[in-house]
Amino acid sequence: MNFQLTPEQEQFRQSVRRFAEKSLAAGARARAHSAEYPWDVSKLMAKQGLLGITVAEADGGQGGTLMDAVIAIEAVAEFCPRSADVVQAGNFGAIRVLAEYGSASQKKKYLSRLLSGEGVISVGMTEPDAGSAVTDLKTTATAAEGGYRVQGSKVFTTHSAYADLILAYVRFGPGVGGIGSVLVEKKDVKRGKASTFMSGEEWAEIHFDNVFVPEDRVVLKEGGFKKQMAGFNVERIGNTARSLALGRYAYEKARQWAMQRRQFGRLLCEFQGLQWKFAEMKMKLDAGQLLLYRAAANADRGLPSPEETAIAKAFCNQAGFDVASEALQVMGGMGYSQEELVEYCMRRCRGWMIAGGSIEILKNRIAEAIFERSFSQRDRASS
Numbered sequence: 508m509n510f511q512l513t514p515e516q517e518q519f520r521q522s523v524r525r526f527a528e529k530s531l532a533a534g535a536r537a538r539a540h541s542a543e544y545p546w547d548v549s550k551l552m553a554k555q556g557l558l559g560i561t562v563a564e565a566d567g568g569q570g571g572t573l574m575d576a577v578i579a580i581e582a583v584a585e586f587c588p589r590s591a592d593v594v595q596a597g598n599f600g601a602i603r604v605l606a607e608y609g610s611a612s613q614k615k616k617y618l619s620r621l622l623s624g625e626g627v628i629s630v631g632m633t634e635p636d637a638g639s640a641v642t643d644l645k646t647t648a649t650a651a652e653g654g655y656r657v658q659g660s661k662v663f664t665t666h667s668a669y670a671d672l673i674l675a676y677v678r679f680g681p682g683v684g685g686i687g688s689v690l691v692e693k694k695d696v697k698r699g700k701a702s703t704f705m706s707g708e709e710w711a712e713i714h715f716d717n718v719f720v721p722e723d724r725v726v727l728k729e730g731g732f733k734k735q736m737a738g739f740n741v742e743r744i745g746n747t748a749r750s751l752a753l754g755r756y757a758y759e760k761a762r763q764w765a766m767q768r769r770q771f772g773r774l775l776c777e778f779q780g781l782q783w784k785f786a787e788m789k790m791k792l793d794a795g796q797l798l799l800y801r802a803a804a805n806a807d808r809g810l811p812s813p814e815e816t817a818i819a820k821a822f823c824n825q826a827g828f829d830v831a832s833e834a835l836q837v838m839g840g841m842g843y844s845q846e847e848l849v850e851y852c853m854r855r856c857r858g859w860m861i862a863g864g865s866i867e868i869l870k871n872r873i874a875e876a877i878f879e880r881s882f883s884q885r886d887r888a889s890s
């Protein structure tokens with residue numbers, strides 16, 4: 508066993524760090540406080556080869572590994588936390604499902620624009636009555652001549668304000684086996700009233716009002732739910748990596764602060780009460796790092812195991828938030844102020860404890876692995 512990155516991975520990390528320091532660091536604060544998608548960053552990243560890292564070269568990607576994509580998130584977030592979302596969108600999200608399961612014609616039509624950094628794709632799973640219980644989704648795809656009519660609504664969809672395309676989870680028939688997914692273009696989507704998450708990101712309820720989706724925009728037909736979740740575990744690794752990376756960003760700011768800020772005539776780092784906070788933060792970051800790297804490095808053909816992903820995500824979501832919150836505390840009023848990005852990191856990390864499989868739902872998944880059986884969460888009386 509070796510806990511070091513390979514020389515190639517280390518070289519890649521250094522090259523992404525140099526890029527991020529030179530091109531992203533200066534605008535980090537403005538980006539974090541803007542609800543806009545950072546298109547400038549996404550185009551720069553496309554040129555730099557940071558979109559489609561794990562997508563096959565034949566499909567226009569870089570043919571790299573999930574570990575490479577994780578390294579890219581970490582190196583970017585070190586200088587610009589908000590830009591790590593662009594690495595996520597271009598590598599870990601619905602784009603990965605499209606690259607894995609999409610047809611040749613779907614990839615030809617949509618993937619090149621996404622990889623150029625000029626477009627982004629959202630995943631629409633969650634509905635008003637289907638959150639954690641995602642298999643309760645009600646959006647239907649009903650057969651029509653040449654394709655399907657899609658009817659339903661999605662909530663909390665990241666990037667939905669500007670996404671070109673939505674990978675919508677739909678129901679072709681009853682039960683889990685009836686779930687699949689289709690690509691819905693922006694022009695076919697109606698948006699409800701815009702709202703804002705605590706992180707500053709915008710979301711709006713989106714409606715598919717009897718939208719016609721031609722047959723060639725079906726990504727996974729009925730029976731595709733398991734594959735979709737396999738692809739979604741990659742998204743979870745991206746959320747895991749960002750949680751930890753933003754926790755680390757906040758920790759590093761607080762560490763620097765504690766080495767120069769004086770109170771009672773002493774540096775903050777000389778107070779044992781604060782040293783112990785730093786020791787706790789460091790232990791959480793290091794433990795999370797090992798769990799994240801285990802899940803990413805063991806990923807078979809780029810698709811990580813559900814159990815290792817659940818353990819890494821649940822731990823790192825909590826660790827990232829706890830560390831960012833403690834870092835804020837150590838920095839006092841300055842930590843709480845928007846002068847620094849520590850409060851942003853804390854707000855952003857909070858969301859990942861809910862998004863992409865909440866910590867509680869992940870713990871349910873871990874329990875199933877522990878006891879080697881499934882536990883239905885459903886009310887027996889009504890099921």
Ligand SMILES: Cc1cc2nc3c(=O)[nH]c(=O)nc-3n(C[C@H](O)[C@H](O)[C@H](O)COP(=O)(O)OP(=O)(O)OC[C@H]3O[C@@H](n4cnc5c(N)ncnc54)[C@H](O)[C@@H]3O)c2cc1C
Pocket residue numbers: 629630631632633637638639640662663664665666704858859861862863864865866867868871884
């Ligand atoms: C920042 C952010 C971004 C998001 N982006 C997207 C996106 O791009 N696409 C998309 O489709 N969705 C997205 N979501 C939605 C997200 O997937 C859901 O919010 C999440 O699945 C939880 O669903 P819910 O909000 O309806 O909460 P509920 O399912 O109502 O759960 C409420 C609480 O109860 C807990 N709970 C529920 N069931 C159980 C159980 N069986 N055991 C123990 N605890 C339980 C949950 O963990 C949670 O704490 C996003 C959410 C956030 C916050």
